[in-house]
Amino acid sequence: MLHIAVLTANPDNPVVNGDLLDRVRAALPGAHDPKSLADGVAAEIAFEADAGSLPGLLDDVGSVLGNSPVDLNILPPAHRRKALLVADMDSTMIGQECVDELADLVGLKAQVSLITERAMQGEIAFEPALRERVALLKGLATNQIDRLLEERITLMSGAETLVKTMRANGAHTALVSGGFTLFTGPVAARLGFHEDRSNRLDLDGEFLRGTIAEPILGREAKREALVELRDALGLNREQTLAVGDGANDLAMIAEAGLGVAFRAKPAVAAAAGARVTHGDLTALLYLQGYHRDEFAA
Structure with missing residues (x-):
């Protein structure tokens, strides 16, 4: 099942960089290439996973993000x-x-x-x-x-x-x-x-x-x-x-x-x-x- 992981930061602190996106992508199963929505501020990564595995994936990606001031949300691709x-x-x-x-x-x-x-x-x-x-x-x-x-x-x-x-x-x-x-x-x-x-x-x-x-x-x-x-x-x-x-x-x-x-x-x-x-x-x-x-x- 396809899902979208969206990462956003404050525009005054644009920390959504390539290294962070590579680490997040590696933590997501069946991840596609990241898509930038705003340089340093927002990006999304499509990935494949069962709905039941999402809570665990949130924890995994949260560990990857650590103390980075970045919000992570996982959304369905339809009706965005x-x-x-x-x-x-x-x-x-x-x-x-x-x-x-x-x-x-x-x-x-x-x-x-x-x-x-x-x-x-x-x-x-x-x-x-x-x-x-x-x-x-x-x-x-x-x-x-x-x-x-x-x-x-x-x-x-x-x-x-x-x-x-x-x-x-x-x-x-x-x-x-x-x-x-x-x-x-x-x-x-x-x-x-x-x-x-x-x-x-x-x-x-x-x-x-x-x-x-x-x-x-x-x-x-x-x-x-x-x-x-x-x-x-x-x-x-x-x-x-x-x-x-x-x-x-x-x-x-x-x-x-x-x-x-x-x-x-x-x-x-x-x-x-x-x-x-x-x-x-x-x-x-x-x-x-x-x-x-x-x-x-």
């Missing part, structure tokens, strides 16, 4: 290019957790960040944790959010290229977040997503009321959004891609044809079919077989 991207926002498409940055404005970042971390690790339920954090923001002026977006919110490396390249190749793109519409709208527009879905903060004039409009978009709602979009577009499961980093992303990652844990919490990385720890978000394009020359400007 996806027609639907569903992406988390906080710590995935952007480098921050928006609720933590809001809390910093009222001097409560340390307290709120601790709750966020426990929720993302899956130690506490997402929905009550979100209500608890938002309650601490009561009275915050909404004009502070515009300042946050301008001064603190940064796009994750490779995010814009990922979205634009998939759109240029006919994919539908959706930002589906447990965060808030006041952030997802501007972020989705900056990155070029077709649409965004997230939670709505209740307002009292120009101030936060400290509550969230129900129902809260959490773990199951993210999965349901993926299924709804997939069905509406007439796609099958293999044509979908989901990416996230926290426990509330696990259901949509499991539902997708290609579910990617991006710089994720340990429990999420362990459960996902694909993991990107060292690379940036363009790694998701290499997983789909894109060559660097095919990226949208």
Whole structure:
């Protein structure tokens, strides 16, 4: 049975060289010649193996890689290019957790960040944790959010290229977040997503009321959004891609044809079919077989 081993590194640390590829190829049964996708950054090797042997092969190749800052993922050759991207926002498409940055404005970042971390690790339920954090923001002026977006919110490396390249190749793109519409709208527009879905903060004039409009978009709602979009577009499961980093992303990652844990919490990385720890978000394009020359400007 044919499989594809994809190796990706961070573009700022291009270590996928010929020597490494030769060693990986030697560890794979029936391996074909390596194919470069981006010099030093990404390559793939087709090989022949029974599905049952893949866990052991991952261990073998992992030993070959050692401490090299390279991500290894093994994928089937069919349906590599996806027609639907569903992406988390906080710590995935952007480098921050928006609720933590809001809390910093009222001097409560340390307290709120601790709750966020426990929720993302899956130690506490997402929905009550979100209500608890938002309650601490009561009275915050909404004009502070515009300042946050301008001064603190940064796009994750490779995010814009990922979205634009998939759109240029006919994919539908959706930002589906447990965060808030006041952030997802501007972020989705900056990155070029077709649409965004997230939670709505209740307002009292120009101030936060400290509550969230129900129902809260959490773990199951993210999965349901993926299924709804997939069905509406007439796609099958293999044509979908989901990416996230926290426990509330696990259901949509499991539902997708290609579910990617991006710089994720340990429990999420362990459960996902694909993991990107060292690379940036363009790694998701290499997983789909894109060559660097095919990226949208």
